[in-house]
Amino acid sequence: MLIRDVSVLQSGQILKDRDILIQDNKIVEIGRDLKVEDKSEIIDGRGKLAAPGLINCHTHAAMTLLRGYADDMELKPWLENKIWPLEAKLNEEDISWGVKLACLEQIHFGITCFNDMYLFPDAVAEATKEMGMRAFISGVVFDMRPEFLTGVEPFVRRWKGDELIIPAVGPHSAYACSEETLLKEKEIADRHNAMIHIHLSETREEVDGFLLSKGRSPVEYLDTLGMLSERLAAVHCVWLSENDCRLLAERKANVVDCTVSNLKLTSGIAPLNTLLKWGVNICLGTDGASSNNNLSLFEEMKVTAIVQKNAYHTPAAFSAEQIWRLATDNAYRTFGLDMGLKAGALADLMLIDLRKPWLCPETNIISHLVYSMTGGVDTTIINGRVLMREGIIPGEEKIMAGAQKRFEDLVQRR
Amino acid sequence: MLIRDVSVLQSGQILKDRDILIQDNKIVEIGRDLKVEDKSEIIDGRGKLAAPGLINCHTHAAMTLLRGYADDMELKPWLENKIWPLEAKLNEEDISWGVKLACLEQIHFGITCFNDMYLFPDAVAEATKEMGMRAFISGVVFDMRPEFLTGVEPFVRRWKGDELIIPAVGPHSAYACSEETLLKEKEIADRHNAMIHIHLSETREEVDGFLLSKGRSPVEYLDTLGMLSERLAAVHCVWLSENDCRLLAERKANVVDCTVSNLKLTSGIAPLNTLLKWGVNICLGTDGASSNNNLSLFEEMKVTAIVQKNAYHTPAAFSAEQIWRLATDNAYRTFGLDMGLKAGALADLMLIDLRKPWLCPETNIISHLVYSMTGGVDTTIINGRVLMREGIIPGEEKIMAGAQKRFEDLVQRR
Incomplete structure (x- = not known):
């Protein structure tokens, strides 16, 4: 061509x-x-x-099916009364249509690869492959559904070596997975040289909870489990201490910022300047369509730039060139893509x-x-x-x- | 049809x-x-x-010509070394092309009317009319160019009664215009029942300066001149005291929020919830393309919603329905449009x-x-x-x- x-x-x-x-x-x-x-x-x-091509470094593609279904609610009733009850009814067929819809949208926005974490990862992978998109796909794992963990290694084995689908490991978060679960996920990721995709330090409640119960932040806690590495895509990272930033940098972990979703859910604004100061590799994700509500990385780039400028009180910070690199070069580095x-x-x-x-x-x-x-x-x-x-x-x-x-x-x- | x-x-x-x-x-x-x-x-x-149709309640249409010419700079060098020197060279022909470009863009984004303040208002009006758009147009007035004030009333007379172009009065701001200038502008506006379009309390420096030199905020100062009224479109209003909000409400003045521009220039986040509490009529504007850099009110609505949610720490605030009203019904009310x-x-x-x-x-x-x-x-x-x-x-x-x-x-x- x-x-x-x-x-x-x-x-x-x-x-x-x-x-x-x-x-x-x-x-x-x-x-x-x-x-x-x-x-x-x-x-x-x-x-x-x-x-x-742009890389959408964090999404739940099938959640396009829930776009606009519930907005403007407090986090707890939103999840408990709206999102979770609907998710509990999702089947593979739903997932397949939701993923195809997400692929359409991402193709329209110049996204060529996305990093997904959701239910029924085989359905996600099949639909993505059918659409011709590249994706890192992980089945979400949390302790409330222990059978999800059992499915991880078979899933990874099934898709390993595929030209478009790169299987990954997706423990939901340090708070929804026990230490045992996290270590099992890490073991699978290590054995297959796979990426680990996790939500990390998204809300202040999460971080405060860890500090109170474990005496360490979620980042510090993951480090004690040996989970911070260049194969980690740590998503959100809104509430980080200086030491968290240092740890993420030293372990060469990758941070995925989702500014639009963080603002819409009022999780806060990630300390990107501190992360940059420590040399952490930052890339961008849209999150799922139920908290964004589109999958445009162009919009994500702009909102990230202007919100960070305002947060650090200088319009000279976070230049267009720098933000463009987050959505391209930094993302390629995170996923080891020669792009x-x-x-x-x-x-x-x-x-x-x-x-x-x-x-x-x-x-x-x-x-x-x-x-x-x-x-x-x-x-x-x-x-x-x-x-x-x-x-x-x-x-x-x-x-x-x-x-x-x-x-x-x-x-x-x- | x-x-x-x-x-x-x-x-x-x-x-x-x-x-x-x-x-x-x-x-x-x-x-x-x-x-x-x-x-x-x-x-x-x-x-x-x-x-x-959406109403873009604050812009400098011709500044599309400067889109992307200078970004990511501190305010002072940006204005002094980039924007002002270029603006000093602008002629009517430039303005005309810039406005036509802005009309194209706004038509693409479903904007049917805009509120403009800029140089060469006749050229702005002619280009807008040629494009078939509706607009409230004012020539900017500030004391550094006293001849601008002289042109205001002739401009208003020339365009009064036009089907698409509604002439307005545009004192740049309380800090760039003397009391005498502001009062003359008000007199012209009163005589012709015209809107007054002004930048107000945009930066903390502006407000602190007024408090120090005059012992009152810019809003309080305008009130002493009798300029707060339902014919006022007060743009930005980022740094307001509770008393400013009360005054704006009691005088039925309209506030135009420009979240994207305010973030990009790091002016801050307007206290929309306090304004709403007092019952102030709030509408939305994109500002000019050199500080946004597009003229999409869809983007403006989304960024306003999510930034305000995060600022007030609750995702239930600033619902989609409420934000939609800011861009439509509230804007129609500001400009007295039967839409x-x-x-x-x-x-x-x-x-x-x-x-x-x-x-x-x-x-x-x-x-x-x-x-x-x-x-x-x-x-x-x-x-x-x-x-x-x-x-x-x-x-x-x-x-x-x-x-x-x-x-x-x-x-x-x-």
């Missing part, structure tokens, strides 16, 4: 009028006047910007139509991507396959109709 | 399969199976939601394509509009004229090319 005459975003710079040659699932060459065989697919890149627009990298990328009024005039493109972007992804390519072209994903209407039907069925279901 | 088989958003409720009959610039009837003459224009509303989807109202409305994955499943539409919407406005109608259809505004490419050229010329210009 050849993308012709496109502007290429490479390490923060724009190279104009370049061609991108893709073979199988890799970028082979980026240059001028590249030649291809006659029968190769050609994509006209004029007026478009090629940017590397970016360069020869040899995975062909996971998007083309953005620059002929949109909110991206005009062409001044600083990175500023536009972070601060102005509100639609305009034209083409999304994952693993060398074009999944969206001119804003259209084949089969989209059918998936939306299916998801709608499952939602209506779900709320009626006993 | 007849919009057929559309879902109609009326007072927070959805009426399915209705027709909307529009004659001249008004909605005449909303009902089922409405009849029209053979030659009437018919718009197919199936799969779409009709919602009343909403009902017989007799102005035909200023949008059709939203509901067949977008981020708006699926159909649960709570208002929640989707506030929390999930990220593109999908299909049709925008202003004053009974269709300005955008299926996401396309005729002449769009030409305007973007023109704006691009003006920007390039501007940065080169001596």
Whole structure:
């Protein structure tokens, strides 16, 4: 496949009028006047910007099915009266439609890979693979449902080596899993060299609870279990002490910030500047659609930038370039993905139509991507396959109709 | 004109399969199976939601020309080294292109009317009228350029009675205008029954300065001049005392909150809950594109909701329904516009394509509009004229090319 005459975003710079040659699932060459065989697919890149795919580093994809079902409630009644009762009724078929809907949405927003934690991980993996997206997928594990833990290693074995689906291990949190459970999860992750995906220090209540009952913070506690490592994606990390930040940095753990969800649930604002000072690798996630309520990383980037600027009282902090790196390079590092627009990298990328009024005039493109972007992804390519072209994903209407039907069925279901 | 088989958003409720009959610039009837003459224009509303137009209650439209030109800088060097030097070179032709670009963007986001304060107000008014948008337009006035004040009354006289352009009076702020200037502006506004558009209590420095030098807050100071009234759109109002809130409420002044701009410039978070407690009429604005950097009120609604929830520590506060009212009913009240989807109202409305994955499943539409919407406005109608259809505004490419050229010329210009 050849993308012709496109502007290429490479390490923060724009190279104009370049061609991108893709073979199988890799970028082979980026240059001028590249030649291809006659029968190769050609994509006209004029007026478009090629940017590397974004990674949604934390979501619960199937929760798109619950989008708008319950908002604006206090956390406890929201979970206990609305979310959990509905989740208790979810079956594999629901999950499949919810995940497909989430894939549609993410493909529209230029996300090429997501990190998921939810129920029925096999259904998540199958639906994601069918949609052609790349994903790190873990089945959520907590002690209230001990059978979930039993399923983890078989799941990991089943999907290990798949081209698009990378199985991971997903203990819900340090407070919902016993020490024994956490250690078992770690053992499985170590044995398979898998990522661990966990909610960590999300609320003040969680952190205060640990300090009171164990005399250490959730981060310190996980460290005593040897769980902080470069294979850890620690999600939220809103309430961290200076020592927590130091520990996360020293163990090379990755922090996933979810600003929009944290604000909507009033969990607070993560101390990104302190994390950066210690050199922690920070990346971004949208969280699930029931606490966001969309899966746009463009929106996440902007809200993160402006909220952090305001929190630290300086507009010079958290520049567009820095925020863009969180959503791209830092995320690639977290998941060990060879990405970016360069020869040899995975062909996971998007083309953005620059002929949109909110991206005009062409001044600083990175500023536009972070601060102005509100639609305009034209083409999304994952693993060398074009999944969206001119804003259209084949089969989209059918998936939306299916998801709608499952939602209506779900709320009626006993 | 007849919009057929559309879902109609009326007072927070959805009426399915209705027709909307529009004659001249008004909605005449909303009902089922409405009849029209053979030659009437018919718009197919199936799969779409009709919602009343949004009002962008504070912007500097022409600043789209400066979008992305300078970000991530401290306020003083940003203004002094970047924005002001460029603004000093602006001419009427630049303004015209910048405003047209802003109109394109706002039409895309379902905004049917905006409240503008900037240089060369005649150029702003002419470009806006040419684009077919409704706007309250004021020429900015501050003491460094005394000739601006001289132009106010002639401008107001010239545009008074226009169908789309409503002239207003725009003293920049209580700190950039002398008491004499403010009183002259008030006199003109009173004589013509015009709105007053002012930046007020935006930064802590501004408020502290007033308290130190005058012994009263900027709000209290304006009150001594008799400037707080229902014809006042007081923009920002980030740093308010309880007494300021009480005064604004008692005088029936309107407050325009610009959360995104306030965060990006690190001005702070407005005390919306205290304002609401006192019963102040609050509406929303995007501010200009150099401090936002887009003009989307959908984004503004979401960021306002989640930032205010977090600031007041309860996710139950600032519900989607409440935030939607700020962008619609409260804004109509501020500007005395007879709007909403009902017989007799102005035909200023949008059709939203509901067949977008981020708006699926159909649960709570208002929640989707506030929390999930990220593109999908299909049709925008202003004053009974269709300005955008299926996401396309005729002449769009030409305007973007023109704006691009003006920007390039501007940065080169001596």
